[in-house]
Amino acid sequence: MLRNVQVAPNGSQVVFEALGYIYIRDLPNGSPRRLTKQTSHFEFEPSFSRDSKHIVYTTWNDQLQGNILMVSALNGEGKNLLTEPGKYIEPSFSPDGNTVVYRKFKGNNITDPTWNFNSGIYHVSSNGGAPKLITKHGHSPSFANSNDRIYVQRDGETPTFASVDLNGENDKTLYTAKYATEFKPSPNGEFLAFVEHY
Numbered sequence: 001m002l003r004n005v006q007v008a009p010n011g012s013q014v015v016f017e018a019l020g021y022i023y024i025r026d027l028p029n030g031s032p033r034r035l036t037k038q039t040s041h042f043e044f045e046p047s048f049s050r051d052s053k054h055i056v057y058t059t060w061n062d063q064l065q066g067n068i069l070m071v072s073a074l075n076g077e078g079k080n081l082l083t084e085p086g087k088y089i090e091p092s093f094s095p096d097g098n099t100v101v102y103r104k105f106k107g108n109n110i111t112d113p114t115w116n117f118n119s120g121i122y123h124v125s126s127n128g129g130a131p132k133l134i135t136k137h138g139h140s141p142s143f144a145n146s147n148d149r150i151y152v153q154r155d156g157e158t159p160t161f162a163s164v165d166l167n168g169e170n171d172k173t174l175y176t177a178k179y180a181t182e183f184k185p186s187p188n189g190e191f192l193a194f195v196e197h198y
Helices: none
Strands: 003-007 013-018 021-026 042-048 054-060 068-072 078-080 088-093 099-104 120-125 132-135 139-143 149-154 160-165 172-176 180-185 192-196
Touching: 003 042, 013 042, 021 042, 021 054, 042 088, 054 088, 068 099, 088 139, 099 139, 120 149, 132 160, 139 180, 149 180, 160 180, 172 192
Parallel strands: none
Antiparallel strands: 003 013, 013 021, 042 054, 054 068, 068 078, 088 099, 099 120, 120 132, 139 149, 149 160, 160 172, 180 192
């Protein structure tokens, strides 16, 4: 059962999650293998850097909560990018690989309410450090061809596709689609793909 399948930009590998762990497979005919060897947390939502050398993903542990990890696509070794646990999803690299954007959320009534404050979309250095809030509104953050501007989806009566600077300024709605469920900008920033009516 494959989830969140992502092909490396250079086409050499594919990464995906299955039953709580991330697997990687060489293309076109490699065998799937665990990306990491750890068993202390579950692994979700892998995403490649543009040079295909690193993978960023989210973690979850029912007692310790989650983090954002950046690891080598070669051997799965890496590090936590955040010092504070929480509920994190949707990580993505900037084109130059120096920044990771992600969403922090509050969870629901079946998860520990600790660390539920200050939800929103953040960015952090790929070396780790202090995260910075970009916007409290939206989900599925991603980059296109710029390192200092992201794209987000905002749901409501009419779903919208918007862009905003990393400092939270110049927030612009670019497209609306009444029945859209997912938006994706092209890496060069010239096109938008979207899913309508699922």
